[in-house]
Amino acid sequence: MKNKNVCVLGAGQMGAGIAQVFAQAGYSVRLYDAFESAQEKALAGVKKSLDKLASKEKLKEKPDEIFARLSFTADIKNLKDFDPALIVEAVPENFDLKAKLFKALDESLAADVFFASNTSSISITRLAAVTKRPELFAGMHFMNPVPLMALVEMIKGMATSDQTFATMIEVAKKLGKTPVKAKDRPGFVVNRILIPMINEAFFALEEGLASAEDIDAGMKLGTNQPMGPLALADFVGLDTVLYIAEILHNELGEDKYRPSTLLRKYVEAGWFGRKSGRGVYRYDS
Numbered sequence: 001m002k003n004k005n006v007c008v009l010g011a012g013q014m015g016a017g018i019a020q021v022f023a024q025a026g027y028s029v030r031l032y033d034a035f036e037s038a039q040e041k042a043l044a045g046v047k048k049s050l051d052k053l054a055s056k057e058k059l060k061e062k063p064d065e066i067f068a069r070l071s072f073t074a075d076i077k078n079l080k081d082f083d084p085a086l087i088v089e090a091v092p093e094n095f096d097l098k099a100k101l102f103k104a105l106d107e108s109l110a111a112d113v114f115f116a117s118n119t120s121s122i123s124i125t126r127l128a129a130v131t132k133r134p135e136l137f138a139g140m141h142f143m144n145p146v147p148l149m150a151l152v153e154m155i156k157g158m159a160t161s162d163q164t165f166a167t168m169i170e171v172a173k174k175l176g177k178t179p180v181k182a183k184d185r186p187g188f189v190v191n192r193i194l195i196p197m198i199n200e201a202f203f204a205l206e207e208g209l210a211s212a213e214d215i216d217a218g219m220k221l222g223t224n225q226p227m228g229p230l231a232l233a234d235f236v237g238l239d240t241v242l243y244i245a246e247i248l249h250n251e252l253g254e255d256k257y258r259p260s261t262l263l264r265k266y267v268e269a270g271w272f273g274r275k276s277g278r279g280v281y282r283y284d285s
Contacts, residue, residue, distance in 0.1 A: 001085035001167065002112060004028055008088045009101055011035075011072070014118055015090035016042035017146025020049060022088075023069040024059070024147075025175045030071045030082045039072045046070065049147050076101070080108050086171070088140060090118040093243050098122065099130045106131040116140040116168060120191050121244040124157035124184045134159035138168045141188060142177075144236070152177040153188050186251040187244060195244050195257075198236075201229035202260035205280070212280050230280040233263075234273030238280075242267050 004027045008019040011033035019031045019042070033039050050063035059066065073079070079087075087105055091097055102115060115137045117127050128137035139155025152172045156165045172179040182188040187195060201215055210218065216228020233241050242263055249257040266272075266279060273279030 001114065001171070003083065003085045005030070005082055005084045006086045006088060007032060007079045007082060007084040008090060009033075010089065010091035011038040011042035012090065012092070013045070014142065014144060014146060016045050017049075017144070018088055018090055018118065018142055019070060020046045020066075020147055021142075021175050021177075023066050024050075024061075026069075028069050028071075028082075030073060030079060030084070032073050032076060032079060034074055034076075036074055039074065043072065049145075053147065076104060077108070079105065084109070084113055086114045086116065088116045088118060090142075093120060093122065093240055095122050095126070098127060102127060102131050106133060112136070114138075114164060114167065118142055120240075121187055121247045123186075124155045125159065128157045128159055135161040136164050138165055139182075139184070139188070140168060140172065141182075141190070143190070150176075150178045151190070152179050153182050153190060154179045155182050155184050155188055157184050186248050191244050192248070195241060195248060198229045198233045198241055199245050199257075199260055199263065201233070202263040205230065206260055206262035234279035234281055234283075237272050237275055238263060238266050239272045 006022045006027045007030045008015050009032050011031050015031065019029045022029045031042060047067065050059065050066055053059050054063050089098055089101060091101065098117060111133065115131060115133065117124060117139055118141055119139065120141055124137065124139040128134035131137060134157065137157055138160050141153035141155065143149035143151045154169055154172060169179045180189060204210065204215055205212055212230050216231050219225055219228045242259055245257060245259040249259060270276060271278045274283050277284030
């Protein structure tokens, strides 16, 4: 890349985490979000995460030195002045929203800037097609929480050049991550396997096969997972889980991907999990 300037779109949990790992790796990062409240939350979250890592002696620099490489903006026009070499998008899982941002930046940024999306389910080929630089567009799907999870799924779109893909893989390695290459198919690798498992847990709960606590305990103790599928769904966000399940069902056309009715009802009720204070479990007490 032409320099070590990176812009991250979206200051939610994923965007803040992505910005943090780039800053830890020595990149200068500008984090964009239209909502100042999201920026304030991201700011506090990154500081807390860096301090925690420092207390465990897992940082090569002082937290303040890393944090100094981060800047925030609520004006997308300020990204051009930053002269980024790479844009990493991490806004909510909505094609229209992502496409709107990529179109705007495609028109305003230099023609050699790489674009990457953190989407967990949307076609990279489709997103790249809204720009005039599809050969410079790739998927970089980070795992949550980004500072702690080693994996990054790397997705090559139909038009992504071999050179771009190789560059993005090297970037992932410089972040200390382990890249896994995946084809541009619904759900890629992780969610193609994970979402049906979570969905099946909802079917089991819906049928009264066992309580939520026993379903999660069974999967934790029986398959050595750190978190049960229902608790994990609450962590990810039930709305996000449903959205990905719908994409798998619609695009692959197989009944085994059909979202559980109970999962739909939770989302209709606004019970999205941890972020809303209630999901399968309650977090508001």
